[in-house]
Amino acid sequence: MDKIKQNSPVLFYFNHSKKWLAKISKKDSLHTHIGVIKHSDAIGKEYGSRLVTNKDKYVYLLKPTMYDYVMKIQHGTQIVYPKDIGYIIARAGIQSGQKILEIGTGSGSLTSCIASIVKPRGHVYTFDVDENFMKIAEKNIEKAGVSKYVTQHNQDLKIAKKMPLKDMDVALIDLGDPWVVIPQVREMLKGSGSIFAICPTMNQLEKLTMALVENEFTDIESTEHILRTIEAREGKTRHSFQGIGHTTYLCFARKAFFGRKSKKSSSKTTKSVSKTSKKTTKTTKTTKTTKKTAKKASKKTS
Template identity: 85%
Template sequence: MAKIKQNSPVLFFYNNSKKWLTKISKNESFHTHIGILKHSDAIGKEYGSKLITNKDKYVYLLEPTMYDYVMRIQHGTQIVYPKDIGYIIARAGIGDGQKILEIGTGSGSLTSFVASVVKPRGHVYTFDVDENFMKIAEKNIKKAGVSKYVTQHNMDLKTAKKMPLENMDVALIDLGDPWVVIPQVRQMLKGSGSVFAICPTMNQLEKLTMALVENEFTDIESTEHIIRNIEAREGKTRHSFQGIGHTTYLCFARKAFFGRSRASTKKSKPAEAKKSTSKPVKKSTKTIKTKKSTSKPVKKSTPKTSKKSLEK
């Protein structure tokens, strides 16, 4: 049985709209509209127990999941929601031991979730150019307890001359112009490696798809994921009036080899034939030497003939 201790993370759960994520500290109290919760009262209790406030309201002490961390992280930018993250992980087949490239750390929601899946043998390498967002992400990643499995880089891959990584299993892109980094992503992905890009608009989706085709990616798929909550109650179950609608479009693809270089080679066969005739450019060097050697006698033979002509 997992029991709550000093510094244990706890989700104080009152209802679906009123829940608070905190770390237990025996000298602290949590003040809410439903009353005061003393942290010390939670210490020693099993996860799932309940606490009574001074207003006779009760909350459950739940062990936080990665979903809870993601939904309650500090937002520096728009986050990637669990409904989209779940599909990304499933579709790309992300699992323990994989190396993940992320371009656009943002608030670190996707970073944290993916790191929790690839640990303990895998790692997430995340890149961003905004130091302020990176600091927010660092706090969120630390709060989620996955700092050990994440390396943050303050680097603009759009302008990088040399790619810092290779043989990545999956690339995740969360930029306003994801198509710009597709050539760089291709260099860092292994063969058949997956790429997922987050696109808030369809215009971005179109440009991205064109770039994926140009850079030899296949299995291209664009999707949108919407969750509709149901309020299930005896005799009056109905759809919820609240819910998360459109958040983003997702674009998935895999690195392939179209054989374009081979096709261009076939087309250029005549040119190669020319090269092959000129390939004896190396041989022709020898020929040139022989010519030089023959040309030397030419110089000698000229005086000989001239002597003969003089004798005549």
């Protein structure tokens, strides 16, 4: 039986739109419109139990999932939503033990989710240039309990002369101009390594796709994911009038080797062989001419 203790994380759930995420502390209380929730009342109870507030409202004590952490984190920037994160994980085949490169930490929502997948043997290396956002992300990553599996770097990879990482399994890019770092990402990825870029607009997708082709990426795919919630109630089930609409476009690709260098080399070899062949032909013609001349000279002499 998983019981709630001091410092245990708890999601106080009233309904879909009214829920609060907190770390249990004996001295703390949560003051809400449905009444006061005392943390001490939760200690010793099993997850899934319920408390009654001073206004006779039921609150359920739920164990937070990574989804809850993502939806409740402090927003320094626009976050990547779970509906998009889920597809990223599935399409890129992210799993425990992998090394993940992230460019653009933001608020750390994607960072936290990916770290929870690759742990305990894997690691996320995330880069950002804004120290204020990095501090917010650090707190969010710590709240999600995955700090041990994340290393934050305050570095601009756009201007880096030497890449700090190599043999990465997956690269995640959340920048306004993702196409700028594609050459750098390619250098750090394994062969067939996956890349996912977060693009708010279609114009970004166009520029990004051109850069991916130029830098020898294949299996390029751009998608948008819309999540529709349903209000399921007896006799009046319908879709919800509220919900998250467009969040972002996702662009996926894999590192490949187009053989462009070998083609150039092959072309040079062909030209060289052609030149050698021409020289040989000229030499043969010269030899034949010399023989004819020698024959004519011999007849005249006789």
